[in-house]
Amino acid sequence: DAKTTQPNSMESNEEEPVHLPCNHSTISGTDYIHWYRQLPSQGPEYVIHGLTSNVNNRMASLAIAEDRKSSTLILHRATLRDAAVYYCILRDTRGTGANNLFFGTGTRLTVIP
Amino acid sequence: DAGVTQSPTHLIKTRGQQVTLRCSPISGHKSVSWYQQVLGQGPQFIFQYYEKEERGRGNFPDRFSARQFPNYSSELNVNALLLGDSALYLCASSLGIVLNTGELFFGEGSRLTVL
Numbered sequence: 096d097a098k099t100t101q102p103n104s105m106e107s108n109e110e111e112p113v114h115l116p117c118n119h120s121t122i123s124g125t126d127y128i129h130w131y132r133q134l135p136s137q138g139p140e141y142v143i144h145g146l147t148s149n150v151n152n153r154m155a156s157l158a159i160a161e162d163r164k165s166s167t168l169i170l171h172r173a174t175l176r177d178a179a180v181y182y183c184i185l186r187d188t189r190g191t192g193a194n195n196l197f198f199g200t201g202t203r204l205t206v207i208p
Numbered sequence: 209d210a211g212v213t214q215s216p217t218h219l220i221k222t223r224g225q226q227v228t229l230r231c232s233p234i235s236g237h238k239s240v241s242w243y244q245q246v247l248g249q250g251p252q253f254i255f256q257y258y259e260k261e262e263r264g265r266g267n268f269p270d271r272f273s274a275r276q277f278p279n280y281s282s283e284l285n286v287n288a289l290l291l292g293d294s295a296l297y298l299c300a301s302s303l304g305i306v307l308n309t310g311e312l313f314f315g316e317g318s319r320l321t322v323l
Contacts, residue, residue, distance in 0.1 A: 131312075138212075138298050138314030139251060182250060194241040194302060194312060195264050198250030 099183045104203045107173045115168040115202055117183030122163050126187050129196065130157065130168050132179040139182065139198070142168065178206045210234070212315035214299050220321045221289050229284045229318045233301030239263075240282040241312065242274055243298040251298055257282055258305045286320075294322045 100118040107113040119128070130142040143150055143157045145166075150157040156169040170177055182201040213232045221227050233240050239258040243251035256264035257276035276282045280301075286293055296317040 136316075138300070138316050139312075140314065141311035144311070180250075194239060194256040194300065194305065195253040195266065196251075196312065198252070200248075200250055 098197065099185060099199060101181075101183050101199065101202045103200065104205065106205045106207060107170075108207050109175060110172050113170040113173045113177070113204065115170075115181050115183075115204065116165065117167070118165045119183070119185055120164045122185055123187060126185040128157065128159060128163075128166050129184040129186055130155070131182045131184065131196075131198070132177075133182070133201070134176075134179045142181070173204075173206045175206050175208065178204055180204070212299055212301050212313050214297075214315040214318050216318055217316070218319045218321075220323060222323050223289055223291060225289050225322075226285065226287045227289060227320060229286075229297050229299075229320070231282045231284070231299030231301075231315060233280050233282070233299075234313055237301035237303055237313070238280055239302045239305050240276055240280065241300045241302075242282070242284045243300065243314075244268075245296040245298060245317070247295070254284070256305070263305055289322045291322050294320060296320075 127146050129144040131139040132142050133139045143155050145157045158167045180201040180203050182198045184196045215230045241256040242254040245251040253266040254268050255274045260276045271287045274284045296319050298314050298317045300312045300314045302312050
């Protein structure tokens with residue numbers, strides 16, 4: 096699977112939008128972009144995923160560049176509960192073992208009250 | 209509805225011992241995956257099981273083994289424990305084996321300390 100590059104850490108003020116970037120320059124046409132987050136002392140939690148078009152759900156929005164070499168997870172209003180490590184993951188579902196997600200080290204988001 | 213449940217939540221073992229970790233997936237989910245998360249790193253894939261068959265294996269030694277039962281619950285076994293096996297072991301379940309339309313649901317993990 097192609098790998099992703101994320102900043103190690105980011106800070107945001109509470110109630111402000113947060114844009115978490117992810118670079119994936121070697122993405123293939125069949126790779127889906129998944130985002131998970133891991134709150135302290137918990138297992139990872141699914142946030143959102145997409146292929147080509149921008150995606151919205153109740154938790155966040157995913158903006159995908161036209162060439163798909165980068166994407167941005169957008170939290171519209173950061174809360175203290177959003178403080179977590181955010182992982183950007185590419186998954187090619189053509190192969191077997193489709194649940195093999197490569198997490199990397201992610202971006203640690205700190206939300207400042 | 210119950211999420212993914214794992215047991216035990218914490219355990220301490222000594223080098224050379226064996227450990228069994230258990231996982232119950234979300235009701236209706238047929239796929240279970242296991243991940244190892246060492247402190248300060250992201251989770252690393254160990255195994256995936258679907259319909260009681262191994263469908264994927266990560267880069268882990270043969271000391272690591274797993275199985276899935278008819279009720280779709282799963283066990284992860286680690287033999288001849290090493291200090292480096294100290295980690296959070298995460299179980300995740302999903303409806304099927306393809307994730308392009310679905311998500312992976314994780315439990316809170318089993319924290320293993322090897323002394």
